[in-house]
Amino acid sequence: MSNRLFQGIIYQMKDAVDRVIGVIDDSGIVISCSELGRIGEARQGVREELNYTSDVVIIGGYTYRALNTATKSEYIVFVEGEDKQAEKMSLILSIALMNIKNLYDDKHDKSSFIKNIILDNILPGDIYAKSKELHLAGDVSRIVFLIKFNGKNDIIPYDVMQNMFPGKNKDYVITVGEHDSVLVKEVRPNYDIREIEEIAKGISDTISAEFYTKVSIGIGSVVNNIKDLARSYKEAQVALEVGKVFDTEKDIISYDNLGIGRLIYQLPSTLCEMFLQEVFKKGPLESLDKETLMTIQAFFENNLNVSETSRKLFVHRNTLVYRLEKIRKLTGLDLREFEHAITFKVALMVKKYLSSKSMK
Numbered sequence: 001m002s003n004r005l006f007q008g009i010i011y012q013m014k015d016a017v018d019r020v021i022g023v024i025d026d027s028g029i030v031i032s033c034s035e036l037g038r039i040g041e042a043r044q045g046v047r048e049e050l051n052y053t054s055d056v057v058i059i060g061g062y063t064y065r066a067l068n069t070a071t072k073s074e075y076i077v078f079v080e081g082e083d084k085q086a087e088k089m090s091l092i093l094s095i096a097l098m099n100i101k102n103l104y105d106d107k108h109d110k111s112s113f114i115k116n117i118i119l120d121n122i123l124p125g126d127i128y129a130k131s132k133e134l135h136l137a138g139d140v141s142r143i144v145f146l147i148k149f150n151g152k153n154d155i156i157p158y159d160v161m162q163n164m165f166p167g168k169n170k171d172y173v174i175t176v177g178e179h180d181s182v183l184v185k186e187v188r189p190n191y192d193i194r195e196i197e198e199i200a201k202g203i204s205d206t207i208s209a210e211f212y213t214k215v216s217i218g219i220g221s222v223v224n225n226i227k228d229l230a231r232s233y234k235e236a237q238v239a240l241e242v243g244k245v246f247d248t249e250k251d252i253i254s255y256d257n258l259g260i261g262r263l264i265y266q267l268p269s270t271l272c273e274m275f276l277q278e279v280f281k282k283g284p285l286e287s288l289d290k291e292t293l294m295t296i297q298a299f300f301e302n303n304l305n306v307s308e309t310s311r312k313l314f315v316h317r318n319t320l321v322y323r324l325e326k327i328r329k330l331t332g333l334d335l336r337e338f339e340h341a342i343t344f345k346v347a348l349m350v351k352k353y354l355s356s357k358s359m360k
Helices: 002-016 046-052 084-118 124-133 157-164 193-211 226-246 260-265 269-279 290-301 306-313 317-331 338-358
Strands: 021-024 030-033 056-059 062-066 076-080 142-149 171-175 180-186 215-219 252-254
Touching (some): 046 056, 084 171, 142 226, 157 171, 193 215, 193 252, 226 252
Parallel strands (some): 215 252
Antiparallel strands (some): 062 076
């Protein structure tokens, strides 16, 4: 990762510096350079010379300086030239790259720490000590987004998300699977749920437009303590799982909006089967044909309003009443009565849940 980090900075400096500049690693190989053709070249003897001198050596028309002179450095910067100007430029380059590397290492340590929290790989008592050590605020509001990249493709989820949320000390991108990425984002204390949904929509739209790939996004609850990030992550997982069962047309699902689906998802299969048997004593749900089920769905979507439902279905009001009466005779439930409608709606969801489990 340091190679790409250094190359990005050096490439930006290229137009401002009229000399060849670059970085070699501990084996003496050029890993970053303003002249791309030189990457991979060997600069033998440089590290040995630096070990016996102070902090700068001049070899073969180049000035070399260790990235960190206080300790043995893994990297060495070089600037074309043997004059004082080259020495000054090497100092500026080493300071710039060292600061960038420190920021990256700090961010990487924090990301690894947060990853251990959400995956429950760290003891609760160690969370507070480690967060203080990393200067990571433990009592701010954060939320977890679980982004699942659908389909097989060549893009790397982590790289995509990192480019969308680069170098921000308050946002952390974490890899949790080959096609899954997690975004831990800090939010304002008086956050608006619509803002959070807009963030998720922005992620989905950007990935769809730029990479022609669809994603499913599960959103956990906002937590006010860093130790609760594991709970928010689990909620984001549940949101995606429940969404696959009850909201198949949605790509963005929030745990806080799962409603009764969240409860049904946690019920054991035996209890669900008993419930269906009790509700449909008179006749099984399978006795209803596809047209009847579509009628029921439309009736629920139009808030049990007969006139509105018949208009949406392009059928006469009496035809709809006849269908509802037929449902009552088959199942014993009159959907025009609120309590019966609630029972039927829950039963449909339970049936859908059982069907999804049988397919696994």
